Amino acid sequence: MTVRNDSDIVEAYTFEVLGECAPWTEVEPARLSLYPGTSEQVTVVLRPPRSPAVRAGEKPLGVRVLPTERPESVVVSETIVLVEPFAEQRAELVPERRRAWRRARYHVAVHNDGNTPVAVTLSAPETDDQLTFALPVRPEHVAPGDRTEIDFRVRVAKIVWFGKPVTWPLRLDATAAAGEESGRHPLEGELIQLPVFPRWLLAVLAVLLALVLAWFALVRPAVQSAAREAADDRTQEIAQAAGQESQAAQPEQSGGGGESPQQGRQEQGGAATGQGVGQQSSATIEVRTNAGDQGAGTYVVPEGKVFRITDLVLGNHQGDEGVLTIEFGGRTITTIALETYRNQDYHWVTPVDVPAGESVTATVNCARPGTPASGRQAPNCFQVLNVSGGLTDAPN
Structure with missing residues (x-):
């Protein structure tokens, strides 16, 4: 930028940057002194950060020239600055590993660290015959500096009833398109399919079956035999007690032990x-x-x-x-x-x-x-x- 002193005195000039570009724009040198009728160039240095905070596109830039001796002669020079777009995204599968019987839910977390909006789509290029992916049909738009989560589901064709867990590898592509440019982010994860009946449950059922068989084959006959013996012993005790009571109730008789006469009524x-x-x-x-x-x-x-x-x-x-x-x-x-x-x-x-x-x-x-x-x-x-x-x- 060229600065000219059209006054009749020696003037010192300072510079002030105006507009959205001010945080990352400087003028070198920051102070300039000129004799009357002379001019000199200063450099306007633009250092936009690589950040989503500075969006891509045209930005207005103004430089205010402030005379020290005659401040009423202030001048503002304006121009347009074009900030070029850059694409930078991060995508991750959350969670990377999930356990389920047949169906599982995942989501892809997308971070847009660029300075231009992107449209993200999911695809499964290498789909296993046993796996079915339920992916969103429409692309998900992510603004610069934002983060979004794209949900999808995975389903296994067959149920595992018994045995060990089965591990299914998952492979996805998250494609982020920004204008004519696009970036592909491969994602990998696992689905661990659990059996409906775990191995320890089969072991417990086998033990219970063995206990039932042992009860009917060994314990139950022994218990029944012990119960019968106890009942027989109790019956003998009752019979002995009844015999002793009858003997104690016998009346004393003299002589040869003759029978007592019968007594009774008509009934x-x-x-x-x-x-x-x-x-x-x-x-x-x-x-x-x-x-x-x-x-x-x-x-x-x-x-x-x-x-x-x-x-x-x-x-x-x-x-x-x-x-x-x-x-x-x-x-x-x-x-x-x-x-x-x-x-x-x-x-x-x-x-x-x-x-x-x-x-x-x-x-x-x-x-x-x-x-x-x-x-x-x-x-x-x-x-x-x-x-x-x-x-x-x-x-x-």
Whole structure:
């Protein structure tokens, strides 16, 4: 740039750069002194940084010339500066390695470090027959200094059910086009396809199967055998205890050990046991009840006796419906629905004692008479109970 002093005095001039180019533009020398009527050239030095902050294209440039002695004579020289474009991009695959059963998501991170916009497209030049890439169709535009992520998906054709993980190599190209120039960035990664059922799960299943087989083949028979032995031992203990109790309950007899005479009522029967424990006796109770009514039947223990009950048999041959309640000496033994049985029996290892004057009572609430084998509905409910045990003398 040429500076001329058209004044009539010696003048010193300084320079000031104006516009977008000011941060990276200098004037050399920074100060210039001229005699009247003389001129001299100064150099305007442009140093634009290689950065996306300085966009490519035309930039206005102005230089203000400031006289020291006569500042009112300031002059501004203007021009246009053309900043040339440069392309510089970085592309990376994120993540480089991913584990999945069949499908996986990736993205390509693109950094535009140039000073001109670029359009980025993805392509898979070497696609494996077993891999399918779902790539975006339209290019992604990236401004200077910006960063963007382009998502895509990868799918494996077949599922791996068992075995080891399979590693599939991935190869992509990210092409960045800036005007007529373009840059290709090759990308590489991996997809590790995991089996649906891992190897350790197969080992666990094999161990569980072995344990099940061992249970059925070895442990279960041993447990059943031990249970049977324990049940047999318990049965023997109960039998021995019952025999000792019977011997302790025998009345003392003088003479040759003759049998005690039979005692009983019309509803009793049985034979002498021959062991001095009284008389084996049984009583039958029959209860007839109309539908919707309640009926009861009793057996009263004779004076001076104790009825030691060991067995109870219930009969509902008509299939009546209702509720049966059984009491021994005022104690409720059981309450049972008639429709749940036709024949039912109860047995006690330890006899249930009913003292003299107390009764065995069967109370029937008849809901609906049943139909016996004849095929015609009975007129009323009919229940039969047989209670048996030992009839012994009451203690003095």
